[in-house]
Amino acid sequence: MGMEAILQNSTDFSLLGLITHPTFPELIFAVVFSTFLVAVMANVVMMLLIHMDSHLHTPMYFLLSQLSIMDTVYIYITVPKMMQDLLSKEKTISFLGCALQISLCLTLMGGEFFLLGLMAYDRYEAVCNPVHYPLLMNRRICLFMVVSSWIGGSLDGFMLTPFTMSFPYCGSRKINHFFCEMPAVLKLSCVDTSLYETLMYACCVTMLLIPISIISVSYTHILPTVHWMNSTEGQHKAFATCSSHIMVVSIFYGAAFYTNVLPHSYHTQEKDKVVSTFYTILTPMLNPLIYSLRNKDVATALRKLLRRCTSSKRFRVGDVSRKY
Incomplete structure (x- = not known):
């Protein structure tokens, strides 16, 4: 399987x-577009707040800004094409576009x-080693974490995509999905892909186990530490940041676990599409x-930004009225 095979499939x-034959595509478009708009605006506002407010210049918010970047790029990859297809008769995507x-x-x-x-490791250091936290989570360590995350993810993309697209797709080229998700594309191949799917399964499970292990070990130490804190305010703050992280992890990893770990017997094409909306939209x-x-902290930063915008607007309006 090489470049020649890929070109032949082009x-x-x-x-x-x-939804294969939607009765009201305009309604679905409106819902998807609204969700897309809220997602983009929320992530952009989050990035602006973290960049502009000095109180949010901490390792946790630096990592959170990178999460917002990933989410913004992710939703731009799939949702605009999905919205275009809802209002278009030709729902095609090129071979290279799919890859x-x-x-x-x-x-x-x-x-x-x-x-x-x-x-999760960042929260562990913040809660369990607050004295040494600035040293243990300095800027170099944070950059290393972010770069490692991008490299780790890109290895998965670089390894699996060429193999997936090298299989011969000589039958139907109708992907029963709203984007080119790898399992949905592989179903169209006219050769046996079971060995490759087994290797892909092992790869995905490994990629899930590494961060899940870090999360499990981190919270095994965090939760008892928070429970025995003397400060009630400190407890509430630690619980707020940790519970937010746990909620995000549960939603994202839950959908990923269904897609990549559960056996084929649990999957149907309709279920797969619904679950995919969780981590894509x-x-x-x-x-x-x-x-x-x-x-x-984020709520306070948002109020500051809104007050600044309001006062700036009032100043401009007052300046214009004085001129006239």
Whole structure:
């Protein structure tokens, strides 16, 4: 399987969408577009707040800003094409476009796996080693964590995408999905892919086990430490940040566990599409909302930004009225 095989397969695929024959595609478009808009705005606002407010210049928020970047890129890879297909009769995607979607989705999903695991380690150091926290989580360590997450995710994309797209697709080219998800594409191959799917399964399980191990060990130490804290305010703050992280991990890893770990007997094409919406559409929207709604620091930074915008607007209006 090499470049020649890939070139021979280079014809368009067709995406059947989230719902194969929607009765009201305009309504579905409106819901998806609203979710997309909220997700993008929430993540952009989160990144702006972390960049502009000096109180949020900490390792936790630096890692959270990287999560927002990943989520924003992730939703741009799949959702605009999905919205276009809802209002279009031709729902085609080029062979290279499909390969690019698979590669970027695998990279971002893998990157988010590792980043969420490392965010748990950050919480462990903050709660269990507060005195040495600035030293243990300095800027160099944070950059190393982020770069490692991106590299770890990109390895998954670079390894699996060429093999996936090298299989001969000589029958139907209709992908029963709203984007080029790897299992859905492999179903169209006219050769036996069971060995490759077994290797892919092992790869995905390994990628899940590494961050899950980090998360499990971290919270095994965090929870007793928080329970025995003398300060009630410290307890509430630690519980707020940790519970937000646990909620994000549960949603994202739950969907990933279903997609990549559960045997084929538990899967149906309709279930797969619904679960995929969690980590492609809902998770990018929920992540910043969960962290902002349950976090006083983010809420305070948002109020400051809104006051600054309001006062700036009043100043401009007053300046204009004085001129006239």
